[in-house]
Amino acid sequence: KIKKKNSSHQNLSQNQRNRAQVERGMAMPMALRRLSSSVDKPIQRLFNGGSIYYMTSLPNEAVYEKEKSGVTWPKQLNAPLEVVDPEIANIIELEKARQWKGLELIPSENFTSVSVMQAVGSVMTNKYSEGYPGARYYGGNEYIDMAESLCQKRALEAFRLDPAKWGVNVQSLSGSPSNFQVYTALLKPHDRIMALDLPH
Numbered sequence: 001k002i003k004k005k006n007s008s009h010q011n012l013s014q015n016q017r018n019r020a021q022v023e024r025g026m027a028m029p030m031a032l033r034r035l036s037s038s039v040d041k042p043i044q045r046l047f048n049g050g051s052i053y054y055m056t057s058l059p060n061e062a063v064y065e066k067e068k069s070g071v072t073w074p075k076q077l078n079a080p081l082e083v084v085d086p087e088i089a090n091i092i093e094l095e096k097a098r099q100w101k102g103l104e105l106i107p108s109e110n111f112t113s114v115s116v117m118q119a120v121g122s123v124m125t126n127k128y129s130e131g132y133p134g135a136r137y138y139g140g141n142e143y144i145d146m147a148e149s150l151c152q153k154r155a156l157e158a159f160r161l162d163p164a165k166w167g168v169n170v171q172s173l174s175g176s177p178s179n180f181q182v183y184t185a186l187l188k189p190h191d192r193i194m195a196l197d198l199p200h
Contacts, residue, residue: 108175132171 082089130137133145151170156163172178
């Protein structure tokens with residue numbers, strides 16, 4: 001009985017520490033620190049429907065549910081869009097239905113694959129990365145640099161270009177700047193472009 005009480009007391013103390021940690025807003029930094037220490041391991045969600053940042057900082061699902069009910073920010077960060085903003089979620093569903101009911105012949109409006117949506121909806125969107133690889137205006141861009149450098153490498157390989165002779169900018173925001181970059185790259189000294197053919 002004494003051991004059992006001690007064990008319960010230890011569990012209670014741990015729960016209190018977890019709650020205090022959440023209230024101080026330390027759960028996410030702690031979870032990110034743990035994740036960064038195990039980057040060689042595949043990252044998976046511990047429980048269905050939860051945030052990997054918040055849940056990895058707590059010992060089990062029961063504690064997670066208990067802690068989640070007592071604080072505000074995990075509810076906002078972990079809740080799906082239909083809970084946080086049902087009106088926007090409904091509009092997105094209407095657009096999804098429109099796309100499935102029609103046949104879109106505009107190449108730039110082809111269906112986006114699941115893998116692309118996972119990439120553009122990943123934690124990479126949290127980072128501000130103005131500048132170019134190795135020359136950013138802010139710190140903490142080492143993995144953004146890796147991703148952009150890999151994209152540059154693949155772009156050169158796709159066109160069978162020698163990286164010693166060619167460079168590539170993969171930061172274009174739309175088709176028009178992309179066309180302009182290609183045209184200007186092919187110009188000879190003192191050549192001029194009067195205008196882009198954009199009748200649309």
